Each structure stands twice: as structure tokens, then as C-alpha cells.
Amino acid sequence: MEQPQFPPHFLESLDQTPGFDHTDFIQVHQSSIPPTTIRINPNKKVSFSGAQQVPWCNEGFYLNERPSFTFDPLFHAGCYYVQEASSMFIDHIIKYIKPNFDDSIKVLDLCAAPGGKSTLLASALAEGDLLVANEIIKTRVPVLSDNLLKWGNANTVVTNNDAKDFARVPGFFDVILVDAPCSGSGMFRKDPDAMNEWSEANVNLCHQRQERILADVYPALKEDGYLIYSTCSYSMEENEQVLDWLCEIFGFETVQIPVDKTWGIVETQSEQHKAWGYRFYPDKVQGEGLFAACLIKREDSGNLPSYKRKFEKINTKEIEPLRKYIINANDYHYFKVNDDWLVIPEVHKDSMLTLQQYLYIKKSGVRIGKMAGKELIPDHELALSLIINQQEFLTTELSREQAISYLRRDNVDLQTNYKGWSLMTYEHHPLGWAKLLPNRINNYYPKEMRILAAPPNLP
């Protein structure tokens, strides 16, 4: 294989970087293929027999080959997420800090699209915890919402705000993850085109933007709350130097995360404040480039403004017909957006009101559907959620070929005597809804989520 054309000054800029090995780094970029890894959804179990586990994440697996995920119905059912292995280190961090909290926690994933780390956090958190996944760029919000919808947790909210908007909720979050936009050198092996974007000037720009984002979101973190910071850049300007700045300006303290020596992760400490950081190099770990660190806030965050809106009063009679569709129906708060019914865990009702007041919410909890007289017109979110009471619905199990037709929104070749709404499943995992009629089915798979590619020749 040819030597990769790294951008001018790139290799030299890393010469003083802890753990950087010039020769091995070049070699791994010219002679190796990035591993294919997936992270399974612990609530929608599937097994990948024989697959080797990612050392720092129990739910992460290396696959021996790269299958066509687009044509795997289980991928669309939210049974797993295709994610680069190093990124899964955030799972190790959150599981390490979580026991330090006695109560349930509120977590913000500030730079969340497309949702890799949000789905990871959703799995690591309990239902009593709340996850707010935010994305500043409007066009990137739908993919984030769709990925969280497929993952199925009811305790998640998606927002579309600038980091500075979160200053309106001082001290609201116990943990904030800033997976910052960066110069992207850690992705050079996977995406060689990213090399064209790299320059020293861009590293500098990214460094400034990272500090601005962190300063903007800082007030939203509670005193003694944790900040997890990550980038997919190797440059110290975007990593250790940012940690030093956080310690200097905001008085953050470092948190050392235990790592097993055999994992190949390089532990570093920033120059001035000795803040711990964790570096992933593709020549040392089975994964791409990543930097991650965890810090603890020691300053008072001030209080949330006391004014609170109230949810519109709902007549309990209206809610009654919906309860049977939800597992543990009494644990949820029911509310309406236009004609649609939604639920969030009752414990998050107040948090939801606060967020509604100050932020631009794009998705919250689980959308159940609309009532048309006595009949529920079920929403796609309900089908893929972890709270659906499947026993209340007719279920139609599909073959792989039928499932792919269904996911393409094509006609599904199906003989049935039943009439009405049916949950369409593949290997017993819900994919969405269809309405069964005497001679045909109406396919209600969402148009914007359908498979557009032509199907392969199925065995």
C-alpha cells in the first residue's frame, strides 16, 4: 500500500505529543483496515456469536467482516449501533463516575449528532436518570432523533440549541459530555479525505471554538458535577491544552480513570495542572484516534430561576384508554402536543417543564400516537420504544425478505386474515406499524426513515 499523503506539517506537529510513535503511526495508516465495530442495545438483545469484545465496553464487539448494515432489519430495529471502538471509552468513564451519585442524574450530551455517544449514554443510564441530547445544527437533528427513537429509551429529550442557551438552566446537569467538533485527525485512517481539511490554522480555530463551547455550557453544570471532554484529534492544542485552560479559568479538578495497561491506551497529564487525559492511537489500540478526559467542577453554579410553567391539565378520563399500551403505565406522565399523546417517566416531569421553558425541544420521551374515537393510531416511536406493551397489539413476524420490503416501504407479500393495526417484527424485534386489510397491507413505516438503496439478491 502507498504511504498516505499526510497534510504538510501534520506529523511534525505531533512529534512532542505523548505516546506518538512516528513510524508505527505511518505504518498503521498505510497497511491496516479500520476494524468494524458495533455496540449492542442491552434492552434489545441480539448476539454476534464469536465476535471479540471491545476491552473497555462490555456491549462493544469487533466483527470479522463488514456486513451490509443497511439491509439488516435488526439494525433498523435499534438492536445495535455501528460505532468506532475508541469512542466507546465514554461508556467506561460514565460507568466509573456514576456510582459517585446517590440519586438519579441528569446528563447533557451537548454535541450529540448523529447520536453514537447519546445511545451509549442512554444504555449506561437508568430510567430514573435523564438524558438530554443536543445538536446545534438543525439539519443534523433528525438523524439524532431517529437514532434515539430506534434505541427506545423513554428518558431522553432531544434539543436544538446553541451551547450558550444552556446558561439559562444553571446547575441543572450532573454530567455534561462535550464531544467537541475538532480538526478530525483521529479519523484519517477511516476517512483519508479528512486529511484535505487539516491545517495548523484549523487546529487553532478548533481550539478556540472548543474553549468557547465549554465556557458557554459551563454554568449548566452542577457544583461537583462531571465534565467529560472528548475529541477525535491528536493535537495537544485541542486536548491537554484545553484541560489546562479549564483548570486555570474555571478551577476544574482532574479525575483519573482506571485503565488496564493491556488496552494500549496512552495516559497523559497536561503540562500545568497535571489533568489526566486518555489518548487512543490506531497503532496501539484496535480503534481510531480519540482523546478523552474527565474533570470535576468545584464552583457554585447558582440556582435555577424559580418560576415554573405547568403542564396543561389533562382530564384523567382521556388518559385511561392509553394506559394499556404502556408497560408500568402508572410510572409515566402523559401529555399532549397538538393531537399527539406523549409520555415521559413521571420522575422527569419537573425537569421537562424546565427544559420546555428555556430550550428548543425537538423530541421528548415516547410519542404514543393519536386517539381517533376509541382507536389508537399508534406512532412509530411507540413501536420501537422499550415501554410498549406488545400484548395489546396484533403482531406480524416477517421473513428477512419481507422485512426489507417493509423497511423500503414497498408492498409486503403477506397473506393474512386479520384486520387492523399490526406491529411488524423481525426475529421478534419491532420494526414499525402496518394496517392489515383483507387483500393488502398499508405500510406505515416512516417515509423519511425508509431504505432507499436497491435491495441485494437475498439468499
Ligand SMILES: C[S@@+](CC[C@H](N)C(=O)[O-])C[C@H]1O[C@@H](n2cnc3c(N)ncnc32)[C@H](O)[C@@H]1O
Ligand atoms: C464530533 S461530532 C459529535 C459526534 C457525536 N457525539 C456522536 O458520538 O455521534 C461534533 C458535533 O458538534 C456539532 N457542532 C459543531 N459546531 C458546534 C458548536 N459551535 N457548538 C456545539 N456543537 C457544535 C457538530 O454539528 C457535530 O454534530
